[in-house]
Amino acid sequence: MPIESHDAALPSNFTPIGLTFDDVLLLPAESGVTPSDVDTSTMLSRNIRLNVPLISAAMETVTESAMAIAMARQGGIGILHQNLPKEEQARQVETVKRSEAGMVTDPATCSPDDTLDDVNRLCARFKISGVPVVDDGKLVGIITNRDMRFQVDHARKVGEVMTKGPLVTAPAGVSADDALALLRRHKIEKLPIVDHAGRLQGLITIKDFVKAEQYPQAARDAGGRLLVGAAVGMGTGAVERAELLFEAGVDVLVVDTAHGHQSDVLHAVASIKQEFGRAVDVIGGNVTTRAGAQALIDAGADAVKVTAGPGSIRPARAAANVGVPQVSAIHEVSLVCAAAGIPVIGGGVRNPGDIAKAIAAGAGSVILSSQLAGTTEAPGDLIFFNGEQHKVYRDAGPLDAGQSRNGTEAYSKDRNRQDDVLAEENLVPHGIENRINYLGPVAHVVHQLIVGLRAGMSFTGSHTISKLQQAQLIRLTRASLR
Incomplete structure (x- = not known):
């Protein structure tokens, strides 16, 4: 998808025009492909394939073990958030890996002397x-x-x-x-x-045979266990946390930060890759530029995450106005990643059409947050407001997400570059907290998203995700929007 060149009337420090999902449409193409014919499988990272290009975000109100299990059963993957003690996050990895196992090679056991x-x-x-x-x-x-x-x-x-x-x-x-x-x-x-x-x-x-029949599209590892990822920070304990997660069987680690083009993030990615090599894939992010993507690739990242659009980094009282509109960001990053054979993970999607646009811009998969926060499997209880069912959703990492849980230490301050803040009352909110409508089971939401993706693939004649990445996008004018 070509991006417009510099406007001669603009100062030299202006980059090319930035486009987001509402600025473009997929261009229809000759097609003999029906929605039921398409193959939605894709590479999440260098060595991990998903059956649908959907990832649940590593957010406290989005992904814990129940969500990760549900996403993997639908063919995607869940990334467990890091605002947990490292031992608890590792236990959640074990819960996912043991939920469906084919053959459990290290089953839980007891002794005759146990009670x-x-x-x-x-x-x-x-x-x-x-x-x-x-x-x-x-x-x-x-x-x-x-x-x-x-x-x-x-x-x-x-x-x-x-x-x-x-x-x-x-x-x-x-x-x-x-x-x-x-x-x-x-x-x-x-x-x-x-x-x-x-x-x-x-x-x-016998339950594993039943589940295999019930979830034929499930994303599994070579041993038949569900795939699961987990986020780690960039602080001094990142490698130690990664070691526990690796021992628990995690398939992919995500160095999950609001701004990924910085030395601490690159060091964390490089350190984890040096520690584990090819034994576990590492996703780095978030970046929005070619330079940021190249830096992560050089550090050893197996995939690059692009989810930091305008408004996603918000200090209290004043918007930072930092970011790149999503379509442009994905496209720019994909130019570097495609040359290196590294998949791109896009973000900022709000509806099924945005997923197809993100892939056409160069993403291999997309990460979901608010779309899943209202589902049954999302962490947290249902609340009633004005007679309707809701769940709480925290976007990006606001004040509560950086604070302690149940009187314990906060574990996600370094995600928003606040690991040097000693007092919790001095933490700065990043993002928003809101009520979100209850949406029912994850399976229903994923089904609707994939139906829309399949339709987009059919209209563009794309039998596979890689073919959809070659589809054309057309820019909209204000008149066309009206």
């Missing part, structure tokens, strides 16, 4: 209905809700209540078809995988 209370806490943490019982690594039993349902004394030992051997098991390397056949034949829900010495190697559950 039923211990098992209840373990099941509640990972939202599971039972666990294998191991003694010195060997499988000795299994305990499920059925074993505990009528137990009154929860201080009893697991060994007294568990279902003991001989158990139905399968050898390591069992095929999915054979595992499903064993589950059906014996009418059991959990199939332990053991080696020749009886040591537990993994666990397959």
